[in-house]
Amino acid sequence: HTFPIYILLPDVLHLADDSYGIEPSDFAPDQHLVYRLQDVTSQPRGCGTPHDDERDHDNNATEHAQYKPEEIHHRQHSRYNYMNKNETAVREEMVHLANFIDSIYVQLNVRVVLVGLEIWTQQNLINTDGGAGEVLSRFTQWREKDLVPRRRHDSAQLILKKSFGGTAGMAFVSTVCSRSHGGGINAFTNNNIPSFASIVAHELGHNLGMNHDDGRPCTCATSACIMNSGATGSRNFSSCSADDFEKMILLTGGTCLLNVPRPDEAYSAPYCGNKLVDMGEECDCGSQKECEEDPCCEYQTCKLKSGAQCAYGECCYNCQYLPGGTVCRSSTDECDLPEYCNGSSSLCQSDVFVQNGQPCRNQQAYCYNGKCQYYDGQCRAIFGSKAKVAPEICFKDVNSKGDRFGNCGYHNYGYKKCESRNALCGKLQCSNVQSVTVFGIEPSIISTPIGGAKCYGVDFMLGSDVPDPGMVNEGTKCGDNKVCINFECRSTDILNYDCDVEKKCHGHGVCNSNRNCHCEDGWAAPFCEVKGYGGSVDSGPTWNGNTSVRDGVLVFFFLVLPLLALGVFVFLRRNELLRQLGLGRRKRSGCTLLYIGGGKPKLRQNYTELKRDTSAAACPQQSASIINLKLHRLRTEGALLISIFTTKVDTKRCTGLLQSSVCLGKVIYL
Structure with missing residues (x-):
């Protein structure tokens, strides 16, 4: 009998330091071929990300929470043709690939979930001509514009039949949660899934913040690990990779990894015990041993235990939903917006941020993909807290050279010179430089004296496929109504910012990335025109209405x-x-008046005058017999209790004191 679990297990055998592939024979269906993975690579193939020595590494192991990158695979048209236009075969191949990658990442407590597969059957939706860096740039631009709005995911990988010479794949570093750069490209030129899975795992590792192991003091269980610059076929991560991933998480670069995919989003064959909540399951605690430590989920049934409302998610604590209004994703920037639990789901609301193009930093910059992008901030991130942007002449002079220290991106396997109008969108130029703080990687630094100023730039040598941290960030304001997009200074019209906060949000909020108002505290969604508790229709309730x-x-x-x-x-x-x-008298006559209300009696209003002149001569003769007047204040819901005690004064005269309160013998406030 074949159990469903075998559908998801990769066909690979691991013995000692070697990995072996297992595939059915084309000539005998009941027989299988076993081969060593490192023997199937016909030629040395590497990643398009060159490596450099890294400093400040420690090998302390840290246990992470379980992260789940949602991944989407795209098949290029030529690869589809290579598979004889058999969509079923292509889908099975990609699901098998995703399962293999998932098995690799388990060692980092990371689960890779395939949430989408798109096959370009008619033609490629992007131009795949040119170098790998150019193709990667086109793919991520297409992803941001077309794919991100229609499918929630953390990283998208393009699978191509095309080869880029000795380059097996390329990806951006530490961009797994980026709308604009969360992806990579991978050359799949044969049919060996286990070997190719190592390549995709490598490129996905770059997205997750991992740099190459080469030249670094890394510990690896085998001769070479996954993040080696060459395609080794390994399935092991080194200590350096674990450290890199930890650093990205600590720098909040992986907040989206906490968004567990919904059961209806997973593109895989479901079964109970895979620790992924599939359709029809309420939870999945994994193996029997793992389930013994899970207080919320039942083993084998994948159902919640009695009394449990949930078993996973940012809005689940001790098997119960967190109250509505609990922050489940805090704001990380003035251009980011918080999300809240709704009290009836274990999952946080979808991540939203301030609409691209909204002015920030006192109108000196623009919001772009949840961050306020400005030159000084980028210089401080690289060169320390005292660094600032260099004069504009530095950008125009250095970036006109078209080398690795001054350029506007890549073109035809080389660096592209910046036109004067685009110079502010090329390599970042800073001044007042004292230190380097990015990634712990030691970059090459160039200091250029221009016009009495020193211009500092860096090259981290991460490769033509990776956006160098030393480049100006996309979304940076490069002039009046101008913004940097793809190394060009473009009109802000490209951002499609259409929010009039004064009209749409009545001046009490901003528009979010879904073009809905996010209201300030004290104003209610959806249009911030009435009093309320802030937030938006997308953020979840900011208070617990229940x-x-x-x-x-x-x-x-x-x-x-x-x-x-x-x-x-x-x-x-x-x-x-x-x-x-001791306030009463044995013989007394008089009255007690209970005054309730928010106003003040006339006696209190005239207190200043009474205090100034309390002589008997100032009082009418009929009031001379007043012995004592005491006011007792009871501070309860605006009520004021006034007790008036007199001798030889009847009730009418007593009450009259409140109307003609110019006579006073003694006033005591209790």
């Missing part, structure tokens, strides 16, 4: 009701209480 009635009842019973009871008790037992306090 508990507001409960809280009101608790306040009434534990605060308001006891105070009311106390007031009634004091009123009914006032004489006895006054005697106990």
Whole structure:
């Protein structure tokens, strides 16, 4: 019998330091071929990301939370033709590939989930001519514009039949959560899935912040690990790769990895026990041993235990939903927006941010993909907190050279010179440089004296396929109504910013990436025109509406009701209480007036005058017999209790004191 679990297991055998592929024989269906993976590479093939020595590495192992990059595969038209235009075969091949990659990443406590597969059956949707860096740039631009809006994912990988010489694949570094650069390209020129899976795992590793192992003091269980610059067929990550991944997570570069894919998003054959929540499952705790440590999920049934509401997700704690209004994804920048739990789901709301093109940093910059992009901030990130942008002449002079220290990107396997109008969008030029802080990688630094100023630029030598951290970030303001896009200074019209915050959000919010108002605290969505609790229709509730009635009842019973009871008790037992306090007289006549309301009696209004002149001569003769006047203030819900004690004064005259309060013998405030 064949159990469903075998559908997802990679056909590979690991013995000691070697990995062996297992495939059915084309000539005998009941027989299999076994081969060593490192023997199937016909020629040395490498990643398009050159390597450099790295400093400040430590080998301390750190246990991470489990992360799940959602991955989308795209098959190029020529690869589809290579598979005889058999879509079923292509889909099976890609699912098998994703499962193999997932098995590789388990060692880092990372699960790779295939959430989409798109096959270009008619023609390629991007131009695949030119160098690998150019193709990668076109693919990620297409992804940002076309794919991201219609399918939630963390990284997209383009699979091509085309070869780029000795380059097996290319990807951007530390961009797994980036809308603009979260992807890579991979050359699949044969049918060996295990060997090719190592290449895709390598390029995906770049997305996850990993640099090459070459020349670094790394510990590897085999002769070469996955992030070696050559295609080794390895399935092991080195200590350097684990450290790189940890650094990216600590620098909040991987926040999107906490978004667990929904059961209906996974593109795979479901089965209980794979630790992925598939369709029809409430949870999946994995093996029997793993399930013994899970308080929420049942083993083998993939159902929640009795009393449990959830078993996973950012909005699940101790098997219960977190209350609505709990922050599940905080804001990381003035151009980012927080998301909240809704109280009825274990998953956080989809990540949204301020709409691209919204002015930020006091109108000196623009928001772009959740970050306020400005030159000084980029210089500080590379050269330390005291660095700042260099004069414009530095950009125009250095970036006109078209070398690795000054350029506007890549063209035809080389560096592209910047035209004068695009110079501010090329290599970043800084001044007041004191240190280098990016990635812990030691870059090459060039100092160029121009016009009495020193211009500093860097080259991290990460390759033509990787956006060098020393380049100006996309979305940076390069002039009035101008913004850097793809190393060009373009009109801000390209951002399609169409939000009039004064009209649409009534001046009390900003538009988010879904073009909905995100309201300030104190104003209610969707248009911030009435009082409320802030947030948007996309962010989740910023307060817990389900508990507001409960809280009101608790306040009434534990605060308001006891105070009311106390007031009634004091009123009914006032004489006895006054005697106990020594304020009563054995013989007295007079009145007690209870005044309730927010206003103040005239007696209180004239207190200043009374205090100034309290002589008997100032009082009418009929009031001379007043012995004492005491005011007792009871601070309860705006109520004011006034007790007036007199001798030889009847009730009418006593009440009249409130109307003609110019006479006073003595005033005591209690």
